[in-house]
Amino acid sequence: MERENRFWRVVLLFLPLSVFAVFVVWPLFSSFWYSFTDWNGFNPDYAFVGLDNYARIWTDRLFYGAIINTAMWMVAAIVLPTLLGLALALLLDRQIRGARIFKTIFYLPICLSAIVVGQIWTWIYQPDWGLLNAIISFVAGEPFTHAWLARPGSALWSVIVAWSWQQTGLSMVIYLAGLTAIPSDLLEVCDIEGATPWQRIRRVVVPLLIPSTIVVIALSVINSLKGFDILYIMTGGGPFHSSDTLAMHMYNESFKKYLMGYGSAISVVLFLIALVIIGFYFRQLKRIDEIYG
């Protein structure tokens, strides 16, 4: 019996594991290797340059800018989709007529591609006829033509807002799933004890949503680390690299400047940051599992 099980394990796992190993695991480790070389993307040959690429990171001003932008993106990712998603979930977690339609509306952006989302929001920020400037002009009573995506001061934040618009639905759904797990007796006790709706939310519901919050924040942070497609179409990392993220910087160095060795070094840094966040996330998930089963 056990011999047969062993046979089937090998047979069934062979294909998935080898595909995963060849196209995901092996490239991951090769990235470390190439980060010590000067491969340029064309020549089959490359030289081993030791720690040169890592030394270069220390002096690369664009790299610092990208790190800071990625960090800002992460902070915004924690605040915007999380808070908005929580608010929407709390508003929708009751029997309101049409709750399902509302959920569909808030969730819809997640099925659009980052490219289409970027395209849509490029128009909202369009200086001459974009909706944002139109509203500001209307409120201010005078023409307003700020080029949101073309100014270093506002480019990154404009993209982050567009990105949050897409991410909020995901946070909302995770919070809604968390809300259904709150026992209704607990909420009835609140009513009997005469708690106001606000007290009920602040003192009972939100504390019980901490596991969902961990999931939402971790996911938002991880997704913010991937920020690339939407930046590519909206700003391309510009103007003057003011909206570069690590993912964008890595792409530029590798595939625009053909410094594949240096790009690999950046990707190693990206990998290490992701590893820390994912490790933290998995530990928290385990703890959530232990507490809540």
Next chain:
Amino acid sequence: MRSMAERQAFPLTPWTAALIAMLIMLAVLFLTPTVGVLLSSIKTTRAIALGDLWSIPGELFLGNYAEVLSNPAVHRYFVNTVIVTVPATAASTALGVLAGYVFAKLPFRGASILFLAIVAGMFFPPQVILVPLFRLFNGVGLIDTLWPIFLVHTALGIPICTLLMRNFFATVPNALREAAILEGASEWQVLTRVAIPLALPALAVLATLQFTWIWNDFLWPLIFTQSDEKRTIMIGIVNLKGQYTVAWGVQGALSLIASLPTLVIFLFFQRYFIKGMTMGAVKG
């Protein structure tokens, strides 16, 4: 646990009225961008440039759609995207079924560590494997074909597919498998005749998720293809942006057409889609 139906219906108080008003406002805010593209696609470029994008048009202008649909490049982009998306969705789901079944029904020493390592794969930014994959496919002469996109999407789909299938197969009672094996069925027969027929809803979840992600992907076709003949639709949007620089209406129509397959899947399989998204996120 409580279900929606058990909850008290709210009487219409000022508090609920305010809530509903707030929801409607937020919904309008959320819908505005999408409605904007829709409006742009049925207006002439002239009307948009004159600042008339955000009004409801008196008449339907379909010239933008005609322009997009008669462009042979758009046809090519679509065909390429289908050629990549459909097989990669099927392949990644199939591989996830195989691996998920073993992790759920044939556990072994070290299985949980291996499982965790595979699942972790879905959280890493794709940039961390970009350069070696480019070199690999360049070396074997597959750059500027659709093969690398198909292969990489199949491989990158394995984590989520394995995760969801393992979680699903774990809910299938072991007694079913044991009974079938006592009857003389092989493991393969248990998988194909017993487990997979039961797993159809889970397969629907995976297929909708994978299809959407692969269809919408931008990075891999950007890296692996160069000639316009091999580009997929999302790259096509960016490329045609140059061709139709100020033809905003055409761009809007193209964006909508490109989103149509995933929009239709989302609207019809919403329940599956959302279930997959939350399971993938929470049940790591």
